[in-house]
Amino acid sequence: MSDKFALALHGGAGPKAGEDYSVVEAHLAELATEGERLLRSGESALDVVEIMVANLESSGLYVAGKGSAPNNEGQVELDASIMEGHTRRAGSVSAIKDVVSPIGVAKAVLENSPCVMLTAEGANKFAAEQGFESVLDPKSYYILPIGVTEDDIKNYEMFHGTVGAVALDIHGNLAAATSTGGVFGKPAGRVGDTPIIGIGTWADQDIAISCTGTGEYFIRAGGALTTANGYELAGDSLEEALWRLLDEVERLGGDGGLIAVNKKGEIAMAYNSDGMKRAAVSDSMDIISTTFAPCR
Numbered sequence: 001m002s003d004k005f006a007l008a009l010h011g012g013a014g015p016k017a018g019e020d021y022s023v024v025e026a027h028l029a030e031l032a033t034e035g036e037r038l039l040r041s042g043e044s045a046l047d048v049v050e051i052m053v054a055n056l057e058s059s060g061l062y063v064a065g066k067g068s069a070p071n072n073e074g075q076v077e078l079d080a081s082i083m084e085g086h087t088r089r090a091g092s093v094s095a096i097k098d099v100v101s102p103i104g105v106a107k108a109v110l111e112n113s114p115c116v117m118l119t120a121e122g123a124n125k126f127a128a129e130q131g132f133e134s135v136l137d138p139k140s141y142y143i144l145p146i147g148v149t150e151d152d153i154k155n156y157e158m159f160h161g162t163v164g165a166v167a168l169d170i171h172g173n174l175a176a177a178t179s180t181g182g183v184f185g186k187p188a189g190r191v192g193d194t195p196i197i198g199i200g201t202w203a204d205q206d207i208a209i210s211c212t213g214t215g216e217y218f219i220r221a222g223g224a225l226t227t228a229n230g231y232e233l234a235g236d237s238l239e240e241a242l243w244r245l246l247d248e249v250e251r252l253g254g255d256g257g258l259i260a261v262n263k264k265g266e267i268a269m270a271y272n273s274d275g276m277k278r279a280a281v282s283d284s285m286d287i288i289s290t291t292f293a294p295c296r
């Protein structure tokens with residue numbers, strides 16, 4: 001056990017330039033404070049990233065959980081995934097409907113199921129069997145997050161507000177979690193990068209990563225594993241490894257961002273969109289929370 005810990009959170013890489021996200025930044029800072037307390041007290045990275053993401057989901061401030069928008073058939077379909085580095089245990093749900101905490105269900109897949117990924121009706125059936133709370137009145141439950149209009153949610157690919165968390169705990173273990181309502185105007189059954197282990201979320205013994213952006217480009221660019229491989233196999237610095245993925249996303253015509261922590265407790269957060277709602281804290285760094293501050 002050591003004193004070393006690190007935590008980074010994101011609330012999506014799709015903020016609108018000029019919009020006031022101070023409420024979101026305050027929320028991220030508050031969560032980072034709680035995350036710091038939990039990590040200092042010895043909580044596992046896996047539990048902390050789940051707690052962080054569950055709070056982001058239930059806040060209604062992001063396009064995940066309560067802040068999710070309906071697909072083009074009027075239904076909210078949610079994706080989430082979680083991974084623990086040193087055990088490589090992973091759990092994921094895609095196109096799950098009307099559960100309060102998709103990330104909780106993903107963690108239950110990791111802990112209580114022989115599968116890594118459950119989708120659609122099967123994921124809902126599993127959530128019910130595991131006793132997860134469902135949304136009883138979707139019409140009144142889901143709300144538009146700050147900065148999102150009714151017009152936005154009709155445009156495919158418009159805006160991203162996925163949430164994610166990555167952490168190093170004082171036991172030296174890493175974990176990552178990501179949850180989303182997906183991109184706006186998506187067709188029923190569309191699944192992005194978020195629930196795909198190795199694309200939207202990855203954690204191993206050296207690095208933990210959570211991505212946000214237009215998922216199709218992240219999938220085609222090789223996703224989080226491109227960053228992990230750059231860092232672990234190609235000798236990239238943590239920062240360079242993030243840009244290895246983002247530059248490829250950009251070359252393909254996409255945008256977004258990602259956050260990562262490594263075993264040394266270093267944190268990197270990068271985006272090629274207008275901004276990324278994000279916060280971070282570690283044993284050697286006070287809490288930062290920002291949206292538009294340049295990332296390089």
Ligand code: ASP
Binds near residue numbers: 012013193
């Ligand atoms: N990556 C998410 C998706 O494509 C969207 C986002 O990050 O906002 O579903």
